[in-house]
Amino acid sequence: MNFSQQLIAFNTIMVKEYLRFIRIWVQTIIPPVITMALYFVIFGQLIGSQIGDIDGYRYMDYIVPGLILMAVITNSYSNVVSSFFSAKFQKNIEEMIISPLPNYIILAGYISGGVARGVTVGITVTVVSMFFSDFQIHSLGITLAVFVLTSILFSIAGLINAAYARSFDDITIIPTFVLTPLTYLGGIFYSIKMLPVFCQTFSMANPIMYMINAFRYGLLGVSDIDVTTALVIIVAFIIILFTLALSLLNKGVGIKP
Amino acid sequence: MSVNALKIENLKKTYRNGTVALHGVNLDVMEGDFFALLGPNGAGKSTTISIISSLTNKTTGKVQVFGHDIDQDPATARSMIGLVPQEFNFNIFEPVIEILINQAGFYGISRKVATRRAEKYLRKLELWDKRFDMAKELSGGMKRRLMIARALVHEPKLLILDEPTAGVDIEIRHSMWTFMREINASGTTIILTTHYLEEAESLCNHIAIIDKGVTIEHTSMRTLLDRLRVETFVLYLEEPLSEAPICGDYPLKLVDSNTLEVGVAHSQTLNEFFHLLSERNIQVLSMRNKTNRLEQLFVTMMRDGNAENYSGVQA
Ligand SMILES: Nc1ncnc2c1ncn2[C@@H]1O[C@H](COP(=O)(O)OP(=O)(O)OP(=O)(O)O)[C@@H](O)[C@H]1O
Ligand SMILES: [Mg+2]
Numbered sequence A: 001m002n003f004s005q006q007l008i009a010f011n012t013i014m015v016k017e018y019l020r021f022i023r024i025w026v027q028t029i030i031p032p033v034i035t036m037a038l039y040f041v042i043f044g045q046l047i048g049s050q051i052g053d054i055d056g057y058r059y060m061d062y063i064v065p066g067l068i069l070m071a072v073i074t075n076s077y078s079n080v081v082s083s084f085f086s087a088k089f090q091k092n093i094e095e096m097i098i099s100p101l102p103n104y105i106i107l108a109g110y111i112s113g114g115v116a117r118g119v120t121v122g123i124t125v126t127v128v129s130m131f132f133s134d135f136q137i138h139s140l141g142i143t144l145a146v147f148v149l150t151s152i153l154f155s156i157a158g159l160i161n162a163a164y165a166r167s168f169d170d171i172t173i174i175p176t177f178v179l180t181p182l183t184y185l186g187g188i189f190y191s192i193k194m195l196p197v198f199c200q201t202f203s204m205a206n207p208i209m210y211m212i213n214a215f216r217y218g219l220l221g222v223s224d225i226d227v228t229t230a231l232v233i234i235v236a237f238i239i240i241l242f243t244l245a246l247s248l249l250n251k252g253v254g255i256k257p
Numbered sequence B: 001m002s003v004n005a006l007k008i009e010n011l012k013k014t015y016r017n018g019t020v021a022l023h024g025v026n027l028d029v030m031e032g033d034f035f036a037l038l039g040p041n042g043a044g045k046s047t048t049i050s051i052i053s054s055l056t057n058k059t060t061g062k063v064q065v066f067g068h069d070i071d072q073d074p075a076t077a078r079s080m081i082g083l084v085p086q087e088f089n090f091n092i093f094e095p096v097i098e099i100l101i102n103q104a105g106f107y108g109i110s111r112k113v114a115t116r117r118a119e120k121y122l123r124k125l126e127l128w129d130k131r132f133d134m135a136k137e138l139s140g141g142m143k144r145r146l147m148i149a150r151a152l153v154h155e156p157k158l159l160i161l162d163e164p165t166a167g168v169d170i171e172i173r174h175s176m177w178t179f180m181r182e183i184n185a186s187g188t189t190i191i192l193t194t195h196y197l198e199e200a201e202s203l204c205n206h207i208a209i210i211d212k213g214v215t216i217e218h219t220s221m222r223t224l225l226d227r228l229r230v231e232t233f234v235l236y237l238e239e240p241l242s243e244a245p246i247c248g249d250y251p252l253k254l255v256d257s258n259t260l261e262v263g264v265a266h267s268q269t270l271n272e273f274f275h276l277l278s279e280r281n282i283q284v285l286s287m288r289n290k291t292n293r294l295e296q297l298f299v300t301m302m303r304d305g306n307a308e309n310y311s312g313v314q315a
Helices: A003-023 A030-050 A059-089 A103-129 A140-164 A170-184 A197-203 A207-220 A227-251 B045-052 B074-079 B096-106 B111-124 B140-152 B170-185 B197-203 B221-226 B270-279 B293-304
Strands: B006-014 B020-029 B034-038 B060-065 B081-084 B158-162 B189-193 B206-211 B214-220 B230-237 B252-256 B259-265 B284-289
Touching: A003 A059, A003 A103, A003 B096, A030 A059, A030 A103, A059 A103, A059 A140, A059 A170, A059 A207, A103 A140, A103 A227, A140 A170, A140 A207, A140 A227, A170 A207, A207 A227, B006 B045, B020 B045, B020 B060, B020 B206, B034 B045, B034 B170, B034 B197, B045 B060, B045 B158, B045 B189, B060 B074, B074 B081, B081 B140, B096 B111, B096 B140, B111 B140, B140 B158, B140 B170, B170 B189, B170 B197, B189 B197, B197 B221, B197 B293, B206 B221, B206 B293, B214 B221, B221 B293, B230 B293, B259 B270
Parallel strands: B020 B214, B034 B189, B034 B206, B081 B158, B158 B189
Antiparallel strands: B006 B020, B006 B060, B206 B214, B230 B259, B230 B284, B252 B259
16 A cells, blocks of 8 residues: 555544544543543642642642643543444454555554543533633643653553454453552552552552653643653553554454464 | 466465465466356465465565566566455545555556546446445445455456455345456456365466365366266255165265265266156155265365365265
8 A cells, every 4th residue: 555545544544533432422521521520620629728738839739730631531441442342343443454454554443542531521621620720731742641641652552452352341441440540559549658658669660650740840840750751661662552552453363363 | 488377386384473375375276267267265265376476475485467477577576466366455545436546556546547447347346335434434244245356456467356255245246246257258367265165166277275274176177177076966856765775886874864965976977867766656756965065076186185085075
């Protein structure tokens, strides 16, 4: 396939993926908005008013960046995991496999769908957060970079999960047992400086902690860790997972008997 | 020098669970041919087809599509194949027309061209009125036709149909035959799998039979049918008989008192047989072939378990 044909193919997957989650917006866009609004009300307003400032910010303002990024992470991930798994399950993935499409276009197409969902939900949640918190941006560049890179990373992770999954149960195991704990322990609701020393060391091994802090830096200008380190870690994870996902597609793992 | 549309050499496949589906399949399909790939359930037809179209990894062997090796030049090989799989494999929540346009998109065909082609093939397959319906709202026969239309949007040189007429009513089946003949006449090579042997007999020029993962027959339809040494006819009699009469060396069997089956060898004539019946004062009201010829051959081959015994069914 020449470049312009590849572009048409990529575009086809992207639009298809975009329309898929837009068509079912009640299941894809509304639930995270409701969850986040509840977090803002309960933790931010009600409990937050009883808690002192962290790093010079009201508790409500302090947790907003982490909550937005959590919505981006879970939505990018679940978009790709459910779309790719259902394409496998219904076998319509075969429409792509029989075509001359290179696998990196398939991968890029699914990532673009995950990013589109992550960005759509992320922006919606951000708008909702403005009702509760004084929105501000310390560094637009870092904010956008972390936003998009995190979304790319978890889209790829979703595809890997879906490739290995054999049943609908398998696509909920990773989110439940890995993703959610790591996100909650990644310092959405607290600064890791508040933890005992050995827990702090433990937290340093959690990649999501770097993303949340880098994003918080982008919006508020405060972070527990060095932002450059965070960006390097995210990009490194993207490269590793992209390579893994591509090799799974090339070998046909979970797709070709 | 012309290249074959498809060339398969010693193709073997063992699935992960240990099932050996293909023990060594060989196929040569000429460009422009209408080719029948036959065999009983579980013979390995769909496995072979899935390997040709990259849906299944082969274990060993060589597959070339118009001279392009599926391992060395997969993109070119794939772009030449259109596949109608045995099982439905579209997204049931997508509208019919979107399924076609997206499929074309995966081949790098622009939306504008794709839309035009989608209309052309949906009209031909009598699905144009259903274009905005979700695929799950189609009937079984319509779903099959949707898959045929989808396989054609990129105008492949080799069209592979895995049981396209299963579950399709007789009227639509006839119109599908006409359509397949048209596509073939316009230069597309067709490989057809079917369990309706009269369909294979009337459409196809060449034939391969696979059994238990091995090609047991690979020849022209004509040569194969010539091997049928005995044809069985069913005769309906005017007067009931109590036992089968003796008529020279024609084997006869009385099915019921008014129905007689006779085996007629290639070396014998029907005239002589009717002459003998007239001498015995037996009046025949009507007559038909017991089964179609290919079916008769096929049943014998499968029953005897090897391809060397083509004696046809003994009456
Ligand atoms: N995904 C799979 N995993 C394991 N075994 C399989 C798989 N698909 C097919 N088989 C086995 O391979 C053999 C050949 O199956 P295949 O589907 O190719 O037969 P077929 O000739 O198409 O039969 P049919 O006429 O019933 O469609 C069978 O024994 C089948 O059980
Ligand atoms: Mg089959």
